[in-house]
Amino acid sequence: MMMWIMKSCGQSLLRKSKHRFSPDDRVFQLEGPLKEGKRKGGDKCRVCDIPLKKAFNHCDFCGYACCKSCCYKLVPFMKDKTRLGVSCDVCVAKISIYKSYKKFKKAEYKLDIQLETEECRFVSLVKQQEDTDSEIENLNNTFPTSENYDEEIISHQREIKSQAQRLEEFSKVSQQTQSLLDFYETELARVSEETKEKQCKIVELDKEINDLDSDHNEVNYLIHEAKDELGVYEQNFIDKLHENTSIMTDSLGITYKQRMQHSIKISPLTNGLLKSSKMTSNSSSIPLNRSRKKERANQTSHSLCTNADGSSKCVTF
Incomplete structure (x- = not known):
């Protein structure tokens, strides 16, 4: 595919000449113009095959002599983009094809990586499918499909229903517990407020x-x-x-x-x-004397x- 694209581009750009495109051409390796000793002469223009006149130009890329109408464009060298050289139409076409070739090579490299990734992914999927098929086969051998599981399914359904009922009961108990907890929190707040008031009263009583x-x-x-x-x-x-x-x-x-x-x-x-008389009155005189003493006192x-x-x-x- 890539070679066909290169051939079609070469034919259109090189005007069906005898020149052919090659990515290893020395034109793409230059850093500056060819030296005088490496330039080549000729009687005809390398591009249009018309006999050369007295005034002509040498291409800085291929070194061939060309008429001025076919060799006048300034093109940067591939190895040093900062330097420019006079290029013939053939070298211009080669450079243009080489740039497209480099882009195609990058796209081809990305495509190859993508294809390798997809291939690895495909292999992984195939492996997973094989493992799944093997597991299904093992399950079929362990549990024949002809066996009836209706009773077991019904038993599981009953168990699930029972668990759902228990869950509903737990939910009701949780709601009741939450209500009771809210009541206790309210009572606790009230008792706490009363306790604070009593503490204030106790402080006042302590002061009194x-x-x-x-x-x-x-x-x-x-x-x-x-x-x-x-x-x-x-x-x-x-x-x-x-x-x-x-x-x-x-x-x-x-x-x-x-x-x-x-x-x-x-x-x-x-x-x-x-x-x-004294003997008879002694008994009565003592109390009398005592009473008199008491009155006098x-x-x-x-x-x-x-x-x-x-x-x-x-x-x-």
């Missing part, structure tokens, strides 16, 4: 208790101070009471002695009567008074 404790401590301190002051008053009162009691005892003793001295002067008969306590500074005054009998 602390205030009451402070007041209680202050009252206790005042009570202790009052007790200390009352202790001094009570001690003074008791000391004064003892003093008054001793005075009363001394006074009663003196009175009793005076009466005894007076009773000695009476007759013996009177003394006997007095003794008998009460009178003494009522007669006790205090000054403005807390000191006791004199006692009257």
Whole structure:
């Protein structure tokens, strides 16, 4: 295919001349014009075969002499695109064909790679098909197609239906659980809010208790101070009471002695009567004396008074 394309292009571009295209031509290997020693002469133009006139040009690519109408185009060299040379129509056609040839070669290379890829892919597919056929054959040998699987299919269908029912039941239970969970979350939020309020109330009560404790401590301190002051008053009162009691005892003793001295002067008969009467009245005189002492002590306590500074005054009998 490629050679046919090259031949057709060569025939059209080279004008059916005797020149033929070859990818190994030295025209495509040049980096600059041919030297003077390598140029070739002739009587006729290499392109049109017309006899040359006095004025003609040499092609920088092939070195042949050509008429000016067939050799005037400036073409870059294939190995050095920056340099230009005067080219005849034959070399121009060869260069054009060579460029197309290079493009065709690249396309052919890509096509070859694509064909190799497709071939590998085709081989892989064939291998997969063979493996699949072998597996199907093994399955057919293991499980004959003539065997009836209706009962097994029905059993699997029943099992699937049972699993679906269980799944539906689980879904209902899950919904109920979710509802219960939402209820508990609501209750938890409410209880949490109540707990916060109670905690605030507890803080307030703690503050009140602390205030009451402070007041209680202050009252206790005042009570202790009052007790200390009352202790001094009570001690003074008791000391004064003892003093008054001793005075009363001394006074009663003196009175009793005076009466005894007076009773000695009476007759013996009177003394006997007095003794008998004394014996009979001893039992009653003791309680009487005690009651009199108690009345006098009460009178003494009522007669006790205090000054403005807390000191006791004199006692009257």
